[in-house]
Amino acid sequence: MMENKKALLVIDMQKGSFTHKTPRFDSTGVVNRINVLADLFRQKDFPVLFIQHDGNGSGEFEKGSPEWQLLDTLKVHSTDLLIDKYVNDIFYRSKLETKLAELNVQELVITGCATDFCVASTIQSALTKDYDITVVADGHTTADRPHLKAEKIIEHYNWVWQNMIPTKGKITVENCDSIAKNFTCTTVKLV
DSSP: OOOOEEEEEEEOOBGGGSSTTSOOTTHHHHHHHHHHHHHHHHHTTOOEEEEEEOOTTSSSSOTTSGGGSBOTTSOOOTTSEEEEEOSSSTTTTSSHHHHHHHTTEEEEEEEEEOIIIIIHHHHHHHHHTTOEEEEEEEEEEOOOBTTBOHHHHHHHHHHHHHTOOOOSSOEEEEOHHHHHHHHHOOOOOOO
């Protein structure tokens, strides 16, 4: 029987979401942490999935347009998978769930943009589908909103996710360093 794998989801880290009109909190740090985790996932032969919003005729984020492209600072490898999404919840009418089943993935490590929209929608949807979820506490970002600064939004959602009632799956919130440390720690049996 094949072992269940974990997958790294990188949501909407696209050029159109990171403009001078839409500054994101700690975007350089978030990209760097995503790159660190993606390298660790690849070393373990775990899938890295880049999720890209496709405006699908709306005139924004049209597939292939400059704003649809992933950020240049993200390290994307030929072995990584690209999945289109059409609404906030990346599971809605996308190929994600089918691809995760093909790969025998039951644990999702979630990063990306925007905390309060696509990241939050995806986490709640994944919970109802009984995935085990690790939210990278310092691996998602958003912009300031009319009534709340981005840093507080991120802090609030990390708190919400830490206190959600899990389904058959579980949900944890950990920072990148903690996840990376757990990835690199291996027990060696001496014979």
